[in-house]
Amino acid sequence: MTGYLSNITSAFATTFEALSVTFSHLFRTPYTVQYPDRLAVRVQDTLPYRYRGILEVDLEICTGCLACERACPIDCIVIDAVKDKATKEMILRRFDIDIAKCMFCGLCSEPCPTGSIHHTREFEGADYSLESLVKRFVRVPVAAYKPKKTGEDDAAIVPILERGMRYIEEFATPDAGAGKGDKAA
Amino acid sequence: MQAFIDGLIGDASGLQREIYYLVGMLGFGALVVFGFILPLAGVFSWLERRVWARMQSRIGPNRVGPFGALQWLADGLKNLLKEDVIPQAADPWLFRIAPYVVVTGFVAAWVAIPFAGPLIIADLNIGILYITAVTSLVVIGILMAGWSSNNKWSMLGGIRSATQIVSYEIPAGLALFPAVLLSGTLSMQGIIAAQGWQPWMWHMFHSPFALLAFLLFFTGLLAEGNRTPFDLPEAESELVAGFATEYSGMRSLLFFLAEWGNLYVIGALVTTLYMGGWQVPPFTENAVLLTLAQFATFVLKTFFWVFVAFWIRATLPRVRVDQLMSLCWKYMVPMALAAVLATATLMVVFPEGSAPLRYATFAIVVLAVLQFFRRVVFHLRRARGMGWTIAG
Numbered sequence: 001m002t003g004y005l006s007n008i009t010s011a012f013a014t015t016f017e018a019l020s021v022t023f024s025h026l027f028r029t030p031y032t033v034q035y036p037d038r039l040a041v042r043v044q045d046t047l048p049y050r051y052r053g054i055l056e057v058d059l060e061i062c063t064g065c066l067a068c069e070r071a072c073p074i075d076c077i078v079i080d081a082v083k084d085k086a087t088k089e090m091i092l093r094r095f096d097i098d099i100a101k102c103m104f105c106g107l108c109s110e111p112c113p114t115g116s117i118h119h120t121r122e123f124e125g126a127d128y129s130l131e132s133l134v135k136r137f138v139r140v141p142v143a144a145y146k147p148k149k150t151g152e153d154d155a156a157i158v159p160i161l162e163r164g165m166r167y168i169e170e171f172a173t174p175d176a177g178a179g180k181g182d183k184a185a
Numbered sequence: 186m187q188a189f190i191d192g193l194i195g196d197a198s199g200l201q202r203e204i205y206y207l208v209g210m211l212g213f214g215a216l217v218v219f220g221f222i223l224p225l226a227g228v229f230s231w232l233e234r235r236v237w238a239r240m241q242s243r244i245g246p247n248r249v250g251p252f253g254a255l256q257w258l259a260d261g262l263k264n265l266l267k268e269d270v271i272p273q274a275a276d277p278w279l280f281r282i283a284p285y286v287v288v289t290g291f292v293a294a295w296v297a298i299p300f301a302g303p304l305i306i307a308d309l310n311i312g313i314l315y316i317t318a319v320t321s322l323v324v325i326g327i328l329m330a331g332w333s334s335n336n337k338w339s340m341l342g343g344i345r346s347a348t349q350i351v352s353y354e355i356p357a358g359l360a361l362f363p364a365v366l367l368s369g370t371l372s373m374q375g376i377i378a379a380q381g382w383q384p385w386m387w388h389m390f391h392s393p394f395a396l397l398a399f400l401l402f403f404t405g406l407l408a409e410g411n412r413t414p415f416d417l418p419e420a421e422s423e424l425v426a427g428f429a430t431e432y433s434g435m436r437s438l439l440f441f442l443a444e445w446g447n448l449y450v451i452g453a454l455v456t457t458l459y460m461g462g463w464q465v466p467p468f469t470e471n472a473v474l475l476t477l478a479q480f481a482t483f484v485l486k487t488f489f490w491v492f493v494a495f496w497i498r499a500t501l502p503r504v505r506v507d508q509l510m511s512l513c514w515k516y517m518v519p520m521a522l523a524a525v526l527a528t529a530t531l532m533v534v535f536p537e538g539s540a541p542l543r544y545a546t547f548a549i550v551v552l553a554v555l556q557f558f559r560r561v562v563f564h565l566r567r568a569r570g571m572g573w574t575i576a577g
Contacts (some may be wrong), residue, residue: 008516016553020560022240022500027565029574032244145545 021077036124044121050170054106055097057137062116064090064144068108076101077108077117081144090144092158099125100133114145115164217306218292226446227257229457233445233495240499243324267434272335275431279333283326283438284432290322291443291450298453299373301463301479302331312373313365316454317358320409323443324350327418330440334431345506346418352513357405359521363398364388364458377462385547387543389459392531396550398524399459401517406451408513411444412494414501417509452490453483460486491542503576 036042047053064081079119080094109118145157152158206327231246231254238245244255272281299305309315324347329471352461365371366378367388380387408415419427429440456462463479504512531539570576 004515011516016557017560018500020557021564022496024561024564024568025240025242025555026236027561027575028242028568029576030239031242034244113521131449 044123047121049121050119051121052106053122054099054120054125055102055108055120055135056120057095057097057121058116058118058144058160058164059092059095060116060157061114061145062100063113063147065113067113068117071107071111073105073107074101074103081115084143089145089146090102091141092138092144093141095137097137097162098133098137099135102131107166112164112168114147114161115167116145118164118167148162161171204276213306217295222292222295222449223442224444225449226253226442227261228376229445229448229491230260230441231257232491233498235493236495237499238463240496245450246557248425261438264438265435269434269436270337270431270524272431274335275349276335279329280431281436283330283333284436286326286329287443288326288439290319290326291447293319294324294450297373297376297448299457299462300483301476302374304480305374305477308374310375313361313371313376313458315355316373316450317361320356320447320450321350323447330432331418331428334428336431338426339428339430342418342420342430346411346428348506349411349509352510353405353408353415353517356401356513356517357360357409358407359518359525360398360402361454361458362525363391363395364460366525366528366532367391367395373457377457377464380460380461380464382461382464382466384461385543387461389458390543390546390550391538392528393546393549394527394531395459396521396546397462398528399455401521401524402458403451403455403493405517405521406454407494407497408509410447410451412448412451413498414504416503417506420503448491448494449487451494452487455490456483456486460490462486501548547570 001174033039044053064079066079066081069075069077069079071168076097077097078094078098079092081090081092083089084091104119109115113116125133197414234256235245235247239301246256249255249259271277296306297309297315299308325347326341327350331339331341331346334340355540364376368376370376370379376388384390389396411418417427418424419429424430429437432440463483465475465478465482467475470480533543535542565575
């Protein structure tokens, strides 16, 4: 008999309490993130600088050294660079990256001397055909970048190079300060 | 309503009069069904998803129209355009008819539902009994759907629905009797007329027993309407979609139309029997204004109970079949019987009604509501301590 009555009272008490909990949720802000269109800040901009998103190449500072092509474990980078006999310049005729193949390991961006090939924070690669996922950076053959001994003075290239060098510093050596300290010791 | 059509018909007589009358009634019925019930069920489907989502810290549908308010139109259109699949092994006739039986059972209840003083399709003198009777037609439709689908889940859903509705008719039917006893009539308008506009003059505050009967009535109606925590017939996690598993397109939509439209019927019944219906203070002589105020009052009260149904759905988990039966037969039926007998006894002891008892019951409810908001504030404070942001 006591069990019967306590069942009744506990049914009322627990329902009452549960209703108050759910009602209080009406005054809490929802957790939902309304990706992709209703966001105060794009998701890409909230990602860390070293996020390994879709690859990008700054042709202005690419030296045509082929280090990235050799580093790529699945050969998704294809570079066609030839030396111009007359001007002794490297001419880039083709620089393709197959993003559909790429596994975002970051091995290509590590050996790059100028930080030309680098990961962006872009990750939205959905498209209607596989073909359009092959990024072709060279449309018209261009001369590769040649580092100057006196330092860069072309105003158009300076900021790009600065970005590249910063990228190398922050991306290629994850323990930037500590690593150097270890070598010194 | 009858008088209104009589006025329109004028001096026609004989067969002509009957035909006019039929056309008028059918026209008005179609107007109510398409102009009120369909949009209402649709809006409820959207409101439910919004309320439910907010209670689970989500947002809910908010893309179609302002705040997603046209989501139901998009859903309805989608279902209309979908293919109507009839399984090969199904009983084709029963399978086709079942949704219409369900909808008929639910729409028929609207005949006796009041909206305001002069606004009711037909003020039957057995109004409440009529509603209880016709809504039972829904069971037959659900059983037909379950059996004709020729599918184990549908069959189980249909059987569960039958058990559930047949069982809960009893406590719900008993729990409506205190209100009937207090008003001395079964007519919906008569029951409302027996109550006052002041909250403490409502039937639910007549005595603690009337309050108990009111709670049992609401719970019983939730069970009859297949609402959570009693949504066993279409328990998603157990029976796919129960009796509606094999249905697609418009036929499936009709079941949901009945389910959501039924919410309004539940709210309207509770409002009529225990919450004073459309009673408003006599603030004006203007008949139109008074009718509008009554309509607004009734709809507001009804929407409150619909909201409570959403709220309960977001709160309580589904009961098991044995729990469902034990709750009905071991707890609700004896309590409902006790409430009826106690109300009858009180009416003999206090033929004029006992004012102290009435005020005491009202005070209990007011205190419970205050305690409820204290608990809500407590939970909000605790949530803020745990890092939630509280919206204004």
